[in-house]
Amino acid sequence: MTDDVSGPPLPLLLDAVLSVGTELELRATLQHIVDSAVRLTGARRGVLRVSDAGGGGAGDVFAAGDMPLPDDTATATATATATAMPSGTAASADAPSGVGPGSLSVPILVHDKEFGTLHLTAGAAGVFSDADRGLLRILAGQAGIAVGNARLYETARQRERWIEGAAAVTTALLTGEAAADALMTVAQQARLLAGAAAGVVLQPTPAGGMSIVAAATDGGGGAGGGLSPERRRHPAAAAQNDLIGTTIEPGSTVLEQLLGGEPVFIEDSATDPRMTTRVRSRFGPSMMLPLQAGGRLIGTLALPRRRGDHPYTAVERLLATQFASQAALALVLADAQQSRQRLAVFEDRDRIARDLHDLVVQRLFATGMMLESTRRRAGAAPVGTALDQAVDELESTIQEVRTAIFALQQPPADAPTTFRGKVLKETAGAAAVLGVQPSVHFIGAVDTRVTDPAAGRLLRALRRALAAASRRIAVTRVDVAVDAGCVLPDGRGGVRLTVYDDGETDGVSAGTTVTWQAPL
Structure with a gap:
């Protein structure tokens, strides 16, 4: 010594x-x-x-x-x-x-x-x-x-990483990601920055609770119990699927704080009496941070660590709270940007529809009138037949163009997947042009019986009928009926579409009924 x-x-x-x-x-x-x-x-x-x-x-x-x-x-x-x-x-x-x-x-x-x-x-x-x-x-x-x-x-270094992470999230969100992908981006980036076992985003439910709508995990083991071979091969995906849909029910003591936009810090999720979800047993220290911008609560960002992990420090809590505020602002900006893009697309579609109507349809109609006049003056039968065919073709072309114009004038929306949904989308879109909401009736199991080819033909016919009704005046009623249990003249089972409107044609008030049918 x-x-x-x-x-x-x-x-x-x-x-x-x-x-x-x-x-x-x-x-x-x-x-x-x-x-x-x-x-x-x-x-x-x-x-x-x-x-x-x-x-x-x-x-x-x-x-x-x-x-x-x-x-x-x-x-x-x-x-x-x-x-x-x-x-x-x-x-x-x-x-x-x-x-x-x-x-x-x-x-x-x-x-x-x-x-x-x-x-x-x-x-x-x-x-x-x-x-x-x-x-x-x-x-x-x-x-x-x-x-x-x-x-x-x-x-x-922590501040630098969180700032870079927030910038990366903002850049990713402003590139036009879908809403679900944007929330996943926020959850994944926050999890990596915080060193958390999971990053989840919760949003309010209609029942007054909050539910996990996006989850990113480190792929670690969850609560006890054996895992299937599929879950062992893809642990991260299995853990994320376990978390999605987890709900904080109304009445939870922590829910009032979250819905009020207040941060919540938990020392041990498994033992804290405020935590009531089914997955709380697998987590320890946790932060629950509001995603709030401009007074609008988008949801809550939760960053739980595993049991036994270090608790979050005061610096980590501050940096994560700042990240959540920046991410919420980026989500709002991204949503506004997508709305502007949708509006721009709709305005462009409307311009194309006007151009088609003002230029193409009017010229086709004028050409048809010229051919009709020529046919009347022509004396030879072959010439008259050819002109008749030309007029018919022009009328068909005009009808198809008008149908395209009608479709372009509808607001863009997520495409439905069922035949019933597609019919309802067409009629809902026509209401703005017709000035009246069409009534729709379905007979039989239209979603299971109507095949794709038949559905395509009937939808085209429906668009033509609605477009024709929109050109008539004084329309106060439009009825659409789809019958999937009809019998065709040849005995086969089929589907029938009927469209009725009470508009005036050439100054004459007379209801118009149009019917199409196709085999199933």
Whole structure:
């Protein structure tokens, strides 16, 4: 052991001081501290126990030396001290924390707040000298400065990562992602930045609760129970599917805060009485942050860690809250951008429809009138027949163009998948042009019986009939009926479409009924 701080150990002290200050990464700095303490004092064993939760590593233990560290890290330092202290040795009055000469214990202070405690167990001599204690005090002081610098660096790096992550989310959302994909982007990016087991987005339900609508996980194991082979092959997808649809029911104590746009911080999801979901048992520390922009609550971003993981620090909570605010703003901007794009498409469709009507249809109609006049003057039968065919073709072309105009004038929307839904979409879209909402009646199992070819023909006929009705005046009633149980004249089962309107034609008020039918 050493006897004089100013003697031979001085180069070792300088080396130790420089060593603990060379690393900027916090965990590496902590390991350097305990390594330098053991090397400087000749201790057999050194243990540094982190106690400051604000440092993000409360309960962490860093060790150096050749004495085995007990499995129970909660009692590691006490065990090391007890085994090294000679029997019957009284505590030394000037020991850093009042322990005996066979061990040393000194706090590591960061900004006058205890960050952790460094414990040393004496080597072959069995005792520490006063010089050892002096050296350890000097090293502990420099260690506090090094830890403070490492924490500042780590905080700066964290801020940089969260800022870059928020920028990446904003860029991704403004490229035109669908709503579901946008929420998944937010959940996945937040999970990676927070080091969470999962990132989920919850949105309000009609019943007054909140439900998970997007989830990204690290693919780790969930709650107990065996996994199927398929779930073992795709653990991340299985975990995400387990989370989707999980609902916080009305009456939960945490729900009022979430719907009010308040952040909620949980120390242990599995034991916190405010948590009531079926998946809470697999998670520990958690943050639940509002996705809110301009007074509009889009939902809640939840970032749970696994049980036993470190709790979120004050810095992490602040950075995650700022990220959620930025992400919510990006979601609102992305939604507004998509609305503008949809409006631009609709305006362009309307312009095309006007051009078709004003230019193409009118010219076709004029050409048809010319052919009709020519046919009447022509005396030869072959010429008249050819002209009749030309007029018929022009009338058919005009009808098809008008049908296209009618379709273009409808607002863009998600295409329905069933025949019933397609009929309802066509009639709903026609209401704006007709000035009246058509009534629709279905007879029989139209969705299961009507085949795709028949459905396509009937929908085209429906568009033509609605377009024709829109050209008549004084229309106050339009009835559409689809009968999937009719019998065709040849005895086969078929589907019949009937469209009736009460509009006027050539100034004469007379209802018009148009019927189409096709085999099933």
